[in-house]
Structure formats: C-alpha cells, structure tokens
Amino acid sequence: MPQKTLLLVSVGSPPASLLRDLQDPLAAQMGVAAVVSKTVLPTPAYAFNKDRGQYHCNAIMRRLTPMQEPGQFAVLGISDVDLFVPDSPFVFGEADRESKTAVMSLHRLAQGAASEMLRRRAQVEVVHQAGHLLGLSYCEDPRCVMFFAQTPQDCDRKQLSLCNLCRNELQKLNR
Template identity: 70%
Template sequence: MPQKTLLLVPVGSPPTVLVNALQEPLMTHMGVSAVVSRTALSSPAYAFNKDRGQYHCNAIMRRLGTLLEESPQKQQLVMGVTDADLFVPESPFVFGEADRESKVAVLSLFRLRQGAEGETLRRRVQVEAVHQVGHLIGLSYCEDSRCVMFFPQAPQDIDRKQLGPCNVCRNELNRLNR
C-alpha cells in the first residue's frame, strides 16, 4: 500500500522546532510521511469564542481542509499545529481533534505547555501528534493508559503514554494499512 503523506501546517506562530520534531515519530510509529508546509495560516481570530476565551477547533479544521484541496503535492492528510487554546462544545478543552472523514486534524500546544518545557514539552507534542494522526488513519481510542491512542484528560496522562501504539492498536494499524 502506498505510504500516506501529511501536510503539517503552522497555525499562528508555534515554534518551528516543535513542528519539525513531529516528522520522525509520525513516520516511525504511524508510517506517515510528514511534510511541513512552507506557508503558515495566520492566527485563527475567526475561530475565537469570546464567551469561552478559546478557539473552536472545528472552525480551524475547516480552514485547514481547504489546503488539502489546493495541495499541489497531493497530501492525503493535513494537521494544523497551533498555540491557541482549543475547545469543542461538549468539552472544556481539547489537546487536539481529528476528523477521519475530512482527513483533517489540529493540535494545540497551549495546554501541553503546563508544567513542561524543553524535552518534556517536545515529547508531549510528539505523543499527541501521533495520537491525532492515529485517528486520521482509522485508529480509535484505547483503554491502555500507556498506549498513544489512550484518551488523555490532563498533561500528566500524556506523560505516561508511549510514543507508539500498544500491540492491540499496532495490529489494528497493520490491518488498516493492508
């Protein structure tokens, strides 16, 4: 099966070093070739909800989806990386969100920064990027708290997760890639 490609798009001004640090783990753990977009999207003021003081991730994802259609390299997946604090209506916040159908995801550094810098922050961002891409390619949440596909509710949950899938999720990933 041909390898999937992912367009990584900075949204606002996330640190370039963190965006670039996603390429290797996405290839190693999900078999996805990630390419960093040469152009960033501006800060997502259009997605800001003044009542919540956060950014609606679905609005950002809609904007990212247009990049897939316009992509000359024909990337099959797209993921935005932002510093904005994200939400979906039914949750107080999200670290990220992925829509398997539209092949679009967004990842926020905002809450991953809580009590983290340097290597800890880089690892959190990598774990959550692998998690979101796992959803994009068809994996569901996992009950194993060490699996990358476990649903985290706090940054400390992410710190306990592995960078890759557990055996059950790895087998499912292999089945999906056939």
C-alpha cells in the first residue's frame, strides 16, 4: 500500500473524471496514494501574462503550496491553461522539490488528441511531475516517464513506467 499521499487540485476546468484517472498510475508507478481535493481553484487569472498569452507556473504553484494538508507529502495542480516558465516557450508542467508543489497542464497535451490519448498523456505527465517531487531528475531514455518531453509526441513515446536506472534511484531515495 502506498505510504505517501499526493493532493491533486483542479486549477481551472480540467475534467473531473480525468483527475480520478490519474490516481492508479501514481500508485502503481510511484507508490503514491493520490487524493483529489474537494477545493477547486478557478482559472488562475493572477498568473496570466498578457504578452505571452500564457500562465506562469510559479504564480500558480504559490497558490497551491498552502493547500497541502498534514499527512500529504506534496500538492500537484492539474490545469487546462497554457503554462510557461521564463526561459521556455511553454511547459507541460513544473515541479518544485523544495516547496513540494507542482503543476501540470492539459492544454498542449490535448492538441490533436482523442480522449483516450489525452488521458494517457496526462497520466504520463502527472507521473513525471510526481517523480520530480519525489526527487528524481530528468532521464535520457526517451521511453522513460522521466524523459523531458518537448512535444505531445514525446509523451506518446514515453512509457508510463520508470526505466531501470530511475527505478533504482527512486528506491534509493525512498530508503
């Protein structure tokens, strides 16, 4: 049974059913019990950058951090808005190990995706962000869930699991 609990928070209007579909892969791949928060954050207008037409990850994560409750090791926001960090044209998500907070977006993952494909892409990326929260870094293996995806097709190539090197690293981190 998973010993760590991750709080999943809806930011904006991602499908509620999709958030529930993220729970099993987090338990199976990362050993994390995910619970969906009853609190839903509205579309993060405070994080919108009008010059870029995107939403700043760090501003959203600052709102998520205080939502973490005792007994939860981290909080992860699931959003439907286009995310960015200053040095990238966009990101699928961002994680901060220190604050134990992450955010992931469905916006670009949904491009050209039927509902089943979007569900799988979301699962891959939420497991990826949870991996960062647990202490894992990026992996060079394009099939590993910890590979840095730059396109939705990169997500499609990734497996929903860790490669052997990352699995061993996670076991070390959990000791």
